[in-house]
Amino acid sequence: MDLGGMRRQLERLRGLAFKCKVEFAEMRFAASRSSSLMLQDGRADRMGAGERAGLGVRVVAAGAWGFASSESAAFDDWAACLDLAVDMAKVSAQRLAEPVVLADTTPIVDEVHAAYDLDPSEVPLERKLAAVRGYEEASACRACDHVANVMTAYSDARQVEMVCNTRGTLVSSESVRTMIWHAITTQNGSVRQRASERRARQSGFELVEGTPGSEFSAKAAARAVSLLSAQPAPAGKFPAIFHPSIAGLLVHEAIGHNTEGDLVLTGQSILEGKLGTQVAAECISIVDDSTIPGSWGSYAYDSEGVAGQKRVLVDEGVLKGFLHSLETAAKMGVTPNGSARADGFLHRPIVRMSNTMILPGENSLEELMQDIDLGILLRGGQWGYVQSEKGQYTCHAGEGVMIRDGELAEQVRDVSISGMTLDTLANALGVSRDFELEMPGNCGKNGQSMPVNGGGPYIKVKEVVVGGQA
Amino acid sequence: MSADGLERVLRIVEVACAAAMRAGAEFVDAAAEHGETRSVAVEKNAIKSSDARRWGAVSVRAFSRGATGWSSASGLSEETARQAGEQAAGLARAAEPDPDFVDLVGPADYAAVPGLFDPRLAEVAGPQIADWITQNIDAARGVAADAVMSGGANVRWRQWALANNLGVRASQASTSGSLFVEVVVRRGDDVGSFYEWDAGRSLSDLAPEDLGAKAAEEALRYLKSRVVKTATLPVVLGPRAGLSLLTGLCGAASAEEVQRNRSFLIGRLGKQVASEHVTLVDDPLIPRGLGSGVCDGDGFPHRRVTLVERGVLKTYLHNHYTARKGNAENTGHSTRGGISATNVIPSLGTKTAAEIIAEVNDGIYITLGRLAPDTASGQISAMVDAGFRIEKGELTYPLKNTMVAGHGLELLANIDAISSDYRAEPGMVLPTVQVQGVRVAGGG
Numbered sequence: 031m032d033l034g035g036m037r038r039q040l041e042r043l044r045g046l047a048f049k050c051k052v053e054f055a056e057m058r059f060a061a062s063r064s065s066s067l068m069l070q071d072g073r074a075d076r077m078g079a080g081e082r083a084g085l086g087v088r089v090v091a092a093g094a095w096g097f098a099s100s101e102s103a104a105f106d107d108w109a110a111c112l113d114l115a116v117d118m119a120k121v122s123a124q125r126l127a128e129p130v131v132l133a134d135t136t137p138i139v140d141e142v143h144a145a146y147d148l149d150p151s152e153v154p155l156e157r158k159l160a161a162v163r164g165y166e167e168a169s170a171c172r173a174c175d176h177v178a179n180v181m182t183a184y185s186d187a188r189q190v191e192m193v194c195n196t197r198g199t200l201v202s203s204e205s206v207r208t209m210i211w212h213a214i215t216t217q218n219g220s221v222r223q224r225a226s227e228r229r230a231r232q233s234g235f236e237l238v239e240g241t242p243g244s245e246f247s248a249k250a251a252a253r254a255v256s257l258l259s260a261q262p263a264p265a266g267k268f269p270a271i272f273h274p275s276i277a278g279l280l281v282h283e284a285i286g287h288n289t290e291g292d293l294v295l296t297g298q299s300i301l302e303g304k305l306g307t308q309v310a311a312e313c314i315s316i317v318d319d320s321t322i323p324g325s326w327g328s329y330a331y332d333s334e335g336v337a338g339q340k341r342v343l344v345d346e347g348v349l350k351g352f353l354h355s356l357e358t359a360a361k362m363g364v365t366p367n368g369s370a371r372a373d374g375f376l377h378r379p380i381v382r383m384s385n386t387m388i389l390p391g392e393n394s395l396e397e398l399m400q401d402i403d404l405g406i407l408l409r410g411g412q413w414g415y416v417q418s419e420k421g422q423y424t425c426h427a428g429e430g431v432m433i434r435d436g437e438l439a440e441q442v443r444d445v446s447i448s449g450m451t452l453d454t455l456a457n458a459l460g461v462s463r464d465f466e467l468e469m470p471g472n473c474g475k476n477g478q479s480m481p482v483n484g485g486g487p488y489i490k491v492k493e494v495v496v497g498g499q500a
Numbered sequence: 501m502s503a504d505g506l507e508r509v510l511r512i513v514e515v516a517c518a519a520a521m522r523a524g525a526e527f528v529d530a531a532a533e534h535g536e537t538r539s540v541a542v543e544k545n546a547i548k549s550s551d552a553r554r555w556g557a558v559s560v561r562a563f564s565r566g567a568t569g570w571s572s573a574s575g576l577s578e579e580t581a582r583q584a585g586e587q588a589a590g591l592a593r594a595a596e597p598d599p600d601f602v603d604l605v606g607p608a609d610y611a612a613v614p615g616l617f618d619p620r621l622a623e624v625a626g627p628q629i630a631d632w633i634t635q636n637i638d639a640a641r642g643v644a645a646d647a648v649m650s651g652g653a654n655v656r657w658r659q660w661a662l663a664n665n666l667g668v669r670a671s672q673a674s675t676s677g678s679l680f681v682e683v684v685v686r687r688g689d690d691v692g693s694f695y696e697w698d699a700g701r702s703l704s705d706l707a708p709e710d711l712g713a714k715a716a717e718e719a720l721r722y723l724k725s726r727v728v729k730t731a732t733l734p735v736v737l738g739p740r741a742g743l744s745l746l747t748g749l750c751g752a753a754s755a756e757e758v759q760r761n762r763s764f765l766i767g768r769l770g771k772q773v774a775s776e777h778v779t780l781v782d783d784p785l786i787p788r789g790l791g792s793g794v795c796d797g798d799g800f801p802h803r804r805v806t807l808v809e810r811g812v813l814k815t816y817l818h819n820h821y822t823a824r825k826g827n828a829e830n831t832g833h834s835t836r837g838g839i840s841a842t843n844v845i846p847s848l849g850t851k852t853a854a855e856i857i858a859e860v861n862d863g864i865y866i867t868l869g870r871l872a873p874d875t876a877s878g879q880i881s882a883m884v885d886a887g888f889r890i891e892k893g894e895l896t897y898p899l900k901n902t903m904v905a906g907h908g909l910e911l912l913a914n915i916d917a918i919s920s921d922y923r924a925e926p927g928m929v930l931p932t933v934q935v936q937g938v939r940v941a942g943g944g
Contacts (some may be wrong), residue, residue, distance in 0.1 A: 061801075067595070071760070074596045075567045076595060077570070077591040079587055079595060081570050081572075081573045082574040083574060084574055088549075094550075096550055097550070099552070101554070101556055101574040104898075114550070117552075117913035118538075118551060119550065119628050120626075121629075122540070122549055124631075125634040125637070126547060127546030164706070178762055179761045202870050224874070224876055240726050245908065263878075265905060265940070265941035266730040266943075267943055296648075306772075376555065378551065421693050422900060430672055439579075441586045443877075443879075444874070444883065444905070446903065448902070448903050449901060450900065450901055476541075495903055496903070497882065497905045497941050498905055498939060498941065499880070499906055499939045
C-alpha cells in the first residue's frame with residue numbers, strides 16, 4: 031500500500047471539498063492487513079489473511095451531516111464519494127433539529143507509527159505455530175481426562191487511519207495489534223463446561239513470547255475443570271464482590287455507555303442532567319484513558335483527528351464529565367476530548383470508550399469480604415450489555431464463589447447478574463487496592479465494532495440480582 | 501446497480517479460483533459480492549446523518565491435503581482476486597493436513613426462490629428513506645408529546661456469486677430494507693422505553709409508518725416498573741423472546757459443535773429435546789424470506805429441513821464438511837466457515853396468546869429477553885429486558901431488574917403451549933410460548 035500516495039490523494043480531495051462550499055468535510059482513509067491461525071484437535075489446519083482499504087467521507091452541508099464510503103483507491107471514485115456525501119447531507123437536511131455545530135479545534139499535522147519489538151509480519155509461521163501449540167499442550171496437560179475440546183487462536187493486524195479535514199488537520203495513525211485466545215470445553219459425564227482466556231494488546235509478537243502457557247491457557251483449563259464439580263448458582267439478591275474482570279464489564283456496560291455524549295444528548299442515558307452531582311458512592315472514581323501504552327483500547331488520535339487523552343468521568347462519586355466528539359462537545363460547551371471513533375472506512379465516527387476503569391482503593395479482598403455473612407464473589411467476566419436509557423445492565427460471569435461468614439466457600443457456575451446502574455453505583459461499599467486492566471475486547475454500537483479495554487479493583491456492592499437456579 | 505453486476509462478480513470468483521489452482525491448491529472456492537446501503541439515522545426526533553456505503557469484496561478458500569487457507573480482500577478488481585487466490589493457496593500449503601476433509605460440493609441445479617430481489621426497493625432513494633423514518637417521529641409524538649425517538653432505516657442491494665473448482669457456479673441478487681425505532685418516555689426519574697423493527701426484501705413487505713406509534717404506546721406501558729420476588733413461576737414468552745428460546749437450540753445443533761465435542765446436544769439425535777408441542781422446520785426457500793437463498797455458503801442447494809418434530813431432534817445442522825466427516829446427509833447450512841439455520845418456523849398450537857396469558861394465575865410475561873442457551877453447558881441465565889407480572893390472567897405491572905435461569909433442555913421440555921396466533925415477518929413465524937416452572941430471580 032502506497033501510504034504516501036494515499037496521503038497526497040487525501041489532500042487533493044480536500045481541495046475539491048473546499049470547492050464544494052461545504053461547511054466542513056472530513057476524509058478518512060483506513061487500511062488494515064491481518065493474519066490468523068487456528069489450532070484445534072491438535073491441528074493448525076486453518077490459516078487466514080485479509081486486507082481491507084477504503085475511504086469514508088463525512089460532510090456538513092446546509093447544516094446537516096452526510097456520509098459516503100468507497101472501497102476504491104482511484105481518485106475519480108473518491109471525488110464521486112465526496113459528491114455522494116454532499117447529496118446525503120441534503121437528505122439529512124429534510125428533518126433537522128438544529129444546524130450542526132462543531133467545537134473549535136487547532137489543526138494538527140502528525141504521523142504516528144506503531145510501537146512494537148517484534149514485527150508479527152516478520153515472525154516465521156513455524157514460530158507462531160510452536161507458541162500456539164505450546165498453549166494447547168499446557169491446557170490439555172492441566173485438564174487431563176476431562177478435555178472435550180480445545181481451541182487456540184492467534185491473530186495480528188496492522189491498521190492505518192489517515193484523517194484529513196477542511197480545518198487543516200491531517201494525521202496518520204498506525205497500530206499493530208496481536209491477540210491470542212484459548213477456549214477449552216471440559217466434560218464429566220453429561221456435564222460440559224467451557225472457559226476461555228484472551229490476551230490482546232497493541233504489541234508485536236512479544237505479547238506471545240512474554241505469555242507462558244501457565245499464565246494463560248492452563249488458567250482456562252483449571253477453571254473449566256473445577257466448574258465441572260461446581261453447583262448451579264443460587265437465585266435472588268445477594269451482597270456481592272466483583273473481581274476486576276467483572277468490574278471491567280460493569281464499568282463499560284453500566285457506566286461507560288451512559289457517559290457517551292451522543293447518548294446523553296439524545297435522552298438515552300440515565301446520566302443526562304446529572305453532571306456535577308453525586309451518582310456513585312465516594313469510593314468510586316472512573317476514568318477513560320486512551321493514552322495507556324500498549325493497551326487494546328488505546329490510540330494516539332481519534333477518527334476526527336483529536337488527540338486521545340485521559341478523561342475523568344466520575345471522581346469520588348461525583349459525575350465530572352462525558353466522552354465527546356466535536357459535535358457533542360460543541361453542544362455541551364466543552365473542549366473535545368478525542369472520543370470519536372469509526373470502525374474502518376465504512377462508518378462515520380461516533381462517540382466511543384477506549385480503556386475504561388474504576389480506580390483502585392485501599393482495601394484488601396479479605397477486608398472487603400469480612401462482614402459478608404452470605405454473599406457471592408463473581409469472577410471470569412465474559413460478556414454483558416446495557417439498556418442505557420433505563421439504566422438496567424447484565425453481566426455474565428464465568429464462575430462464582432459463595433462467601434460464607436466472611437470466607438470464600440463453594441464454587442458456583444452458570445451465573446449472570448443484573449442490576450440498575452445508579453443503585454449499584456450508590457451501593458458500592460468499598461474497592462480493593464488490587465487492580466487489573468485485562469478485559470480487552472470489541473464493543474459493538476450502532477453496527478460498529480471497536481477495540482476497548484476495561485478493568486478495575488475488586489468492588490464490594492450491597493446487593494445484585496443473581497440469575498441462578500438454586 | 502448495474503445490470504451486468506452479477507456477471508462481474510461471477511467473473512471475479514472464477515479468476516480467484518483459477519489463480520488458486522495455478523498456485524497449487526487441490527480444491528478451491530471463492531465468493532464475491534458488491535452492493536450499496538443507504539441509511540438514515542435518527543437521534544432525538546431529528547435526522548442525525550444520512551449515509552451511503554458502497555462495498556465490494558472477495559474471499560477465497562483454498563485446500564491442500566485438507567488444510568484450509570483463507571484470504572479476503574476489499575475491492576472487486578481481477579488483480580485483487582488473483583492475489584487473494586494465490587495467497588489462499590500458499591496458506592493452505594503452510595497449514596497442517598486435515599484427514600477429515602474429502603472434497604467440495606459438486607455442481608447442482610438450484611430452485612428458484614421468488615422475491616429475493618425487488619427492483620422497486622433497490623431504487624428507493626435517500627429522501628424516501630428519510631420520509632419513512634421521520635413519519636414515525638410524528639406518530640410517536642402523537643401518542644406521547646414528550647416521546648423521544650431514535651433509530652434508523654436503510655435499504656440495501658447486493659449481488660453475490662460463488663464458484664468452486666468442481667464446477668459450482670451460483671449467483672444471487674437481493675434487496676433488503678429495514679427500520680428500527682426506539683422510543684423513550686420519562687416521568688421524572690421514571691423511564692419507559694421500547695423498540696420496534698420491521699424488515700423485508702420487497703417494498704410490499706415493509707410497513708414503515710407503523711413503528712413509532714407502536715413503540716411509543718409500548719414505552720408508556722413500561723413506566724412504573726417493579727421488582728418481582730424470587731420464585732419458581734410459569735413464564736409466558738412473547739413472540740420475540742419465544743423465538744430466542746426456540747432458535748437457541750439451533751446453535752447447539754450445529755454438527756461442527758457436536759463433532760468437536762462441545763455441544764449439550766451430543767448423543768441427543770433422535771431423542772426428545774423439547775416437549776411435544778415443539779416442531780421446528782428450517783425453510784430457506786420461503787419466497788421473500790429474510791433468511792432465504794438459492795444455496796448455502798458451500799454452494800449446496802437449499803432445501804426444507806425438519807429440525808425438531810414433536811420434541812424429537814431429527815437432524816443436526818450440517819455443511820458439506822461435517823456431513824462428509826459424520827457420514828450424514830448434508831442439510832445445507834454452511835455459512836462458509838460456520839453453520840447456521842435460515843428461516844426457523846415453529847408449528848403452532850391451539851390457544852391464542854391471550855388465552856395462554858388468561859390461564860396463568862401467578863407468573864411473568866417476557867416481551868424481550870435473550871434466552872438462547874450456552875451451546876456447551878446448555879445453561880440459560882438471562883435478564884428480562886422487558887416484561888410484565890401476570891396475576892390472575894392479567895398483565896399487571898412491568899418488571900425491572902429481573903432474571904430467569906434454567907437448563908435449556910429443562911425449559912424446552914417444560915413448554916406446555918405454543919400459541920395459534922403469531923407475529924409474522926418475511927420468512928419468520930413468531931408465536932407466544934409458555935414455559936412452566938422457571939426460576940425467576942428478583943428481590944426478596
